[in-house]
Structures are given as C-alpha cells and as structure tokens.
Amino acid sequence: MTSLTLWLLDRVKPLFWLLGADYGQLRAIVQVKLIMDNRRSFVSLGRYGKPSAENNSNFTRVLIIYTIIGSLISVSMLAISEHDKLFLPLTLQFSYIMALCAMTLITDFSSVIMDSSDNQIILPRPVDNRTLWLARIVHITTYLFAIALSLSIGGILFLAYEFDAVVGLVFLAMSLLSAVLMVFLTNVFYLILMRFISEEKLREVINYFQIVMAILFYGGYQLLPRLLNSQDMLAQTIVHQWWHYLIPPMWMAGTVDMLIRPILDTTHLIYGTLAVVMPFGGLWFMNRFLTAGFTQKLSRIDRESVPEASATTGQRTQSGQTNWLDVLSSWFTTNPLERAAFTFTWRVTGRDRKFKLKTYPQLGFGFAYVVAMSFQRGSLGSSGFFYLFALYFAGLYVMVAQYQLGISDNYRAAWVYGSTPIRLPGDVLSGSLKALIIKLLLPFYALLSGYILYRYGLDKISDVLLAFSNSLVMLLCTALLSIRFMPFSVAPDTLKQNNTARGLLTSLVLGIVGFSHYGLTILPYGTWIALPFSVALFLVLLQQYKKTTWGSIQMG
Structure with missing residues (x-):
C-alpha cells in the first residue's frame, strides 16, 4: 500500500x-x-494484532x-x-x-x-x-x-x-x-x-x-x-x-x-x-x-503532560476523590494491600484511554443488543425467557473488562510488583477484581436490570439478583481457570492467544448456568432458594482467588 x-x-x-x-x-x-x-x-x-516484520x-x-x-x-x-x-x-x-x-x-x-x-x-x-x-x-x-x-x-x-x-x-x-x-x-x-x-x-x-x-x-x-x-x-x-x-x-x-x-x-x-x-x-x-x-x-x-498548577489540582484530588475512594475501598476490602490494589485499579481504569476505549463500548454494545432484540417480534426477543438470555449474555461483555485488566501499554512498570514485599499476590488480584466489579459490573447490571424490570415486570427481581450473583461466580471461575497476571502488567500482544477456546468454554458454561436458572423459574420460589447458595459459592471462590501465590502468577 x-x-x-x-x-x-x-x-x-x-x-x-x-x-x-x-x-x-x-x-x-x-x-x-x-x-x-x-x-x-x-x-x-476489536482486538490487538501482532504485526509481522514490516507488514501488518x-x-x-x-x-x-x-x-x-x-x-x-x-x-x-x-x-x-x-x-x-x-x-x-x-x-x-x-x-x-x-x-x-x-x-x-x-x-x-x-x-x-x-x-x-x-x-x-x-x-x-x-x-x-x-x-x-x-x-x-x-x-x-x-x-x-x-x-x-x-x-x-x-x-x-x-x-x-x-x-x-x-x-x-x-x-x-x-x-x-x-x-x-x-x-x-x-x-x-x-x-x-x-x-x-x-x-x-x-x-x-x-x-x-x-x-x-x-x-x-x-x-x-x-x-x-x-x-x-x-x-x-x-x-x-x-x-x-x-x-x-x-x-x-x-x-x-x-x-x-x-x-x-x-x-x-x-x-x-x-x-x-x-x-x-x-x-x-x-x-x-x-x-x-x-x-x-x-x-x-x-x-x-x-x-x-506538564504538571502546571499541580499543587491546586493535587489538593483538589486529595480532598475530593481520595476521600470517597478510601471510604469505598474500606467497605469492600479486608486488608491494606487489597485496599491499595482496589484504589490503584479504580484510578488507572479511569485514566487509561485505551482501557476505556476497549471496555466501555463493549458494555454499550451489550445493552444496545438487549434493547434491539427485545423489540424484535417472532424471534428470541419475543420469547418468554429472553430476559434471562439478556442477563447472562451480558456477562460475556463484562468478562471483556476482566480480560483487559491485565493489559497495559506501560506494562514495563510492572517491575514494581517484584520490588515490593508482597507475600500473597492474591490480595492484589482480588482488590483489582473488586474495583472492576464495583466500578463497571455493578452500574452496568443496574442499568440492564432496570430495563428488564421495566419491560418484563418487577416480579423478575429474584431472577435479576440470581443472574447477577451467577455472573459474579462466572467471572471468578474465568479468573481462576485462566492464566493469572498482575493488573496492567502484560503487553497487549501477549494475551491474544487462546482467546477463541476460552470464549467458547465461557459461552458454554454460561449457557448451562442460564438454562439451569430457567429450570429454577418453573419451581415455586426456586430462584429465591438458589440465591443464597450462589452468593455463598461466590464468597468461597473469592477466598480461593485471594489465596493465589506467586507460583500461579505469570509475569508479562
């Protein structure tokens, strides 16, 4: 060319x-x-490509x-x-x-x-x-x-x-x-x-x-x-x-x-x-x-990039964002290292333009697809269980954010993880995942659930809660089964391998969980009975994720 x-x-x-x-x-x-x-x-x-020599x-x-x-x-x-x-x-x-x-x-x-x-x-x-x-x-x-x-x-x-x-x-x-x-x-x-x-x-x-x-x-x-x-x-x-x-x-x-x-x-x-x-x-x-x-x-x-008037801006940031972010992190984390990872991930995901450009549109795509399908007659959108399909299908888009969490153009700065006395990197991983859940997954599901409840009725509240909890379980299962990286520590080209196999496996498991959920809707109070078990499973998996050792971490 x-x-x-x-x-x-x-x-x-x-x-x-x-x-x-x-x-x-x-x-x-x-x-x-x-x-x-x-x-x-x-x-x-929609993905990073690895050029070959001088020919892309x-x-x-x-x-x-x-x-x-x-x-x-x-x-x-x-x-x-x-x-x-x-x-x-x-x-x-x-x-x-x-x-x-x-x-x-x-x-x-x-x-x-x-x-x-x-x-x-x-x-x-x-x-x-x-x-x-x-x-x-x-x-x-x-x-x-x-x-x-x-x-x-x-x-x-x-x-x-x-x-x-x-x-x-x-x-x-x-x-x-x-x-x-x-x-x-x-x-x-x-x-x-x-x-x-x-x-x-x-x-x-x-x-x-x-x-x-x-x-x-x-x-x-x-x-x-x-x-x-x-x-x-x-x-x-x-x-x-x-x-x-x-x-x-x-x-x-x-x-x-x-x-x-x-x-x-x-x-x-x-x-x-x-x-x-x-x-x-x-x-x-x-x-x-x-x-x-x-x-x-x-x-x-x-x-x-010149830090002019940085003193005023820094004071405003310290007195504004830092206060409520510290309070928020203290609510959802259990130790200082996890709290630091929570705050770090929250800030980086708000500043990294490439992360936002590759993550936020995916969430918008998921919501647009649900709205478009719900108005289509004579198809899946008009079926009685479409709202369940929408809730679980949206989970695929959320997992894109979890996948992007390890990618950064500034991955060379990941040496800081090895230079600090971090005994269990699982605290860093869990803190980052919690920040992702609170910042992206929770607002996205709130918007999607609001539309589902408006269109299909308030009696679907139990289905919404169970689907949200199951999505958290699936998110943790994906994190546990995948190769684990520290947050923002991997070059963009590193993670593009095996995406298809992992995506197919995730879709298959989501389909199984979704159909199981549909079976519970037939039983009286089936979703309400299953909800505490799903929450308990999420907590168990989260504790397992927090136990990640350095032997399970692959550094980019």
Missing part, C-alpha cells in the same frame, strides 16, 4: 505545488507515516470485512427498488459510507490527526505549516479512500452491470468524494473542540466521543434494520424538499440518480454541483484558513 500511495502522489505532484506545499518534504513525511502504520493495530478490529495485515483484513459487508448492504438495498426509485437506497448507501468513514476517523485516526509527537522532530526543521498539514491529510485520506472503495465495490459492480460502466465509475467517484468531505468535517469538528475545550481535556473528550460513537454506531446497526420495513420504505418515491440540500449523502445520491434515470433538472444539477464543489471547497478552505491554527493548537497539546 505504501508503494502504491507514493506512486499515486508522484502522478499528482503539481497539485501539491499549487497548494503551496514542498512536495519533497510532504512525500518523505507521508512515507514515514505509512511505514509506521504497518506496525500499529486498528481499533475497529490487520488493515487488509478490515478491508476484506468491509468489502463483504458493504457488498451485501449495497445489493440488498439497490436490488429491491425500481430504477426510478433508487434515490433513497443510494442516500442510505452513501450515508453508510460517510458514517463509517467518520467513525474510522474518530476511532482509529484521532490519534493520527491529534498526534503531536512528531512536532518535536518536524517543527524545528524548515517545514512549513501547510506542508505538515497536507501530509496529515494525504496520510489519512489514503486509508479513507481504501475504506470507501471496499464499501463501494458491491454497489459499483451492481450499477455497472445493471446500467453501464459510467454509472459505476460515478458511484465510485462519489464514494471517494464522500471520504474527502468527511475529512473536512472531522477536522472542523476537532478545531471547534480545540476552541472551546482546554488542551489538557481535549484528548479525554475525544476518547469519550469515540466511546459514544462506537455505541451509537453499533446500536444503529442493530435498531435501524428493525425500525424500517425495507420493502416498503426503500421503494418509496422521494419528494425533494429544500432541506435535502443540507444533507451530504443526498448530494451524492442525486448525482448518481441523475445518470440512472436519466434526468436533468434543477434539483439534480444542484445535487451534482454540491457533490463536486463542497469536498474540494472544504479542502481549499482548510488549506487557506485553518492550517496555521490547527498546527498551533497541536503544538499546545504537548503541554498537557
């Missing part, structure tokens, strides 16, 4: 001269960035998945409508492409857009702001073009076969322009954030925005197909309104629709003009007015 990108850049070299960039510097920066990208993993994979196949696998999904969506939407009623399916198709490009920019490439680490190398050298900014744009657009192309292959082939090759090529051009437009809108979004949010809070806000976007994207993926009747909705004839000119996917859809029908009127001409002018106009606007401000803002981000 690096060689192809550089070859294409060489073909459009005069364009960068016209934009005021030093092409030699721009090409060198882009080349280094692409080489470094071969060694990174993509968040959209993670992005290739992502493109293959996008091609399959995009082709299925394109054919399913475009094939069921008449030729003169393809405007809405095309709009949905471009909306999907733009949404996925925007989500990729925010989740996978926010660290690239906001990366200020290369400022220390590049800014002291004679590289102007415009060249540096254009290098970032070219770097990001390279990947977005690949994503847009993979999502569009199905639509391109279908339209080219159904109509002619020109329609397919125009559809491809509109898909690529959609990616360019998303680059412009995302950069404007970041600049607005920079204007109203202090630099030290910017990355934190973006991290939470990533989490919310991931949850909304998955929730929309689950809910949207169930909210519309595809056969009736997609076959409707759209009456164009003035506000349609404000919706970018309609610009692209109108341009393609103009060739399909074919039709040449004022409405479609406006759509075509907006589809071509706005992406390039946005790039010109950024290149002309936003370049200097963006680079200056990025240089200020470096200061976020």
Whole structure:
C-alpha cells in the first residue's frame, strides 16, 4: 500500500505545488507515516494484532470485512427498488459510507490527526505549516479512500452491470468524494473542540466521543434494520424538499440518480454541483484558513503532560476523590494491600484511554443488543425467557473488562510488583477484581436490570439478583481457570492467544448456568432458594482467588 500511495502522489505532484506545499518534504513525511502504520493495530478490529516484520495485515483484513459487508448492504438495498426509485437506497448507501468513514476517523485516526509527537522532530526543521498539514491529510485520506472503495465495490459492480460502466465509475467517484468531505468535517469538528475545550481535556473528550460513537454506531446497526420495513420504505418515491440540500449523502445520491434515470433538472444539477464543489471547497478552505491554527493548537497539546498548577489540582484530588475512594475501598476490602490494589485499579481504569476505549463500548454494545432484540417480534426477543438470555449474555461483555485488566501499554512498570514485599499476590488480584466489579459490573447490571424490570415486570427481581450473583461466580471461575497476571502488567500482544477456546468454554458454561436458572423459574420460589447458595459459592471462590501465590502468577 505504501508503494502504491507514493506512486499515486508522484502522478499528482503539481497539485501539491499549487497548494503551496514542498512536495519533497510532504512525500518523505507521508512515507514515514505509512511505514509506521504497518506496525500499529486498528481499533475497529476489536482486538490487538501482532504485526509481522514490516507488514501488518490487520488493515487488509478490515478491508476484506468491509468489502463483504458493504457488498451485501449495497445489493440488498439497490436490488429491491425500481430504477426510478433508487434515490433513497443510494442516500442510505452513501450515508453508510460517510458514517463509517467518520467513525474510522474518530476511532482509529484521532490519534493520527491529534498526534503531536512528531512536532518535536518536524517543527524545528524548515517545514512549513501547510506542508505538515497536507501530509496529515494525504496520510489519512489514503486509508479513507481504501475504506470507501471496499464499501463501494458491491454497489459499483451492481450499477455497472445493471446500467453501464459510467454509472459505476460515478458511484465510485462519489464514494471517494464522500471520504474527502468527511475529512473536512472531522477536522472542523476537532478545531471547534480545540476552541472551546482546554488542551489538557481535549484528548479525554475525544476518547469519550469515540466511546459514544462506537455505541451509537453499533446500536444503529442493530435498531435501524428493525425500525424500517425495507420493502416498503426503500421503494418509496422521494419528494425533494429544500432541506435535502443540507444533507451530504443526498448530494451524492442525486448525482448518481441523475445518470440512472436519466434526468436533468434543477434539483439534480444542484445535487451534482454540491457533490463536486463542497469536498474540494472544504479542502481549499482548510488549506487557506485553518492550517496555521490547527498546527498551533497541536503544538499546545504537548503541554498537557506538564504538571502546571499541580499543587491546586493535587489538593483538589486529595480532598475530593481520595476521600470517597478510601471510604469505598474500606467497605469492600479486608486488608491494606487489597485496599491499595482496589484504589490503584479504580484510578488507572479511569485514566487509561485505551482501557476505556476497549471496555466501555463493549458494555454499550451489550445493552444496545438487549434493547434491539427485545423489540424484535417472532424471534428470541419475543420469547418468554429472553430476559434471562439478556442477563447472562451480558456477562460475556463484562468478562471483556476482566480480560483487559491485565493489559497495559506501560506494562514495563510492572517491575514494581517484584520490588515490593508482597507475600500473597492474591490480595492484589482480588482488590483489582473488586474495583472492576464495583466500578463497571455493578452500574452496568443496574442499568440492564432496570430495563428488564421495566419491560418484563418487577416480579423478575429474584431472577435479576440470581443472574447477577451467577455472573459474579462466572467471572471468578474465568479468573481462576485462566492464566493469572498482575493488573496492567502484560503487553497487549501477549494475551491474544487462546482467546477463541476460552470464549467458547465461557459461552458454554454460561449457557448451562442460564438454562439451569430457567429450570429454577418453573419451581415455586426456586430462584429465591438458589440465591443464597450462589452468593455463598461466590464468597468461597473469592477466598480461593485471594489465596493465589506467586507460583500461579505469570509475569508479562
């Protein structure tokens, strides 16, 4: 991909001269960035990938998945409508492409857009702001073009076969322009954030925005197909309104629709003009007015790690968070070492952006899936025992957090465990697990249980309590049966082995426990009778977990 990108850049070299960039510097920066990208993993994979030498196949696998999904969506939407009623399916198709490009920019490439680490190398050298900014744009657009192309292959082939090759090529051009437009809108979004949010809070806000976007994207993926009747909705004839000119996917859809029908009127001409002018106009606007401000803002981000006004902040933290955290830890721990591990885990999970980005969306996915399935008629969601399935299925998502508890990019700091007089590491493990249960599992189950009780009735309270206790038992069983690591002591690539086998085993045991719970609901007061036994089993397993010795610990 690096060689192809550089070859294409060489073909459009005069364009960068016209934009005021030093092409030699721009090409060198882009080349280094692409080489470094071969060694990174993509968040959209949902796991860490281990690169092989200089060739990382993670992005290739992502493109293959996008091609399959995009082709299925394109054919399913475009094939069921008449030729003169393809405007809405095309709009949905471009909306999907733009949404996925925007989500990729925010989740996978926010660290690239906001990366200020290369400022220390590049800014002291004679590289102007415009060249540096254009290098970032070219770097990001390279990947977005690949994503847009993979999502569009199905639509391109279908339209080219159904109509002619020109329609397919125009559809491809509109898909690529959609990616360019998303680059412009995302950069404007970041600049607005920079204007109203202090630099030290910017990355934190973006991290939470990533989490919310991931949850909304998955929730929309689950809910949207169930909210519309595809056969009736997609076959409707759209009456164009003035506000349609404000919706970018309609610009692209109108341009393609103009060739399909074919039709040449004022409405479609406006759509075509907006589809071509706005992406390039946005790039010109950024290149002309936003370049200097963006680079200056990025240089200020470096200061976020400087502990200015640390005394005031430290006093506020000591008097605020520490007090209630100490009280909370004293309620749920039994000795000073366990209490220290509880507090340590609570704080790290609140500060580690990668932990939050890989854990919080999973919990949101679980809740969105339960809500979506509960509204689906004629399926598992309409069955009488779905609420039990939801409660136990959610336990799988919670175990993701327990799995992530041992992972950290700063795993080399784990030497501190061996340098301190810790006789039983089980106290550290149990304290960390308790912090995870109180901070993540308890609020998540409270939200899920509230929805279950609201939808299925308050008489399910015993089922909710038993499912929660059984989930704690399963969480401890997973911890006891798995290889045990100290909290945040393992490199990301270390734990990716044997995930499939462990996941299948956990799912099987959860299924057995869930069906056993369903059998108890048939017996009078069966769940209330089983509840104390489940709680007792949890306490026994917790004590066993606390007895973990150094011989059972594997250091990363």
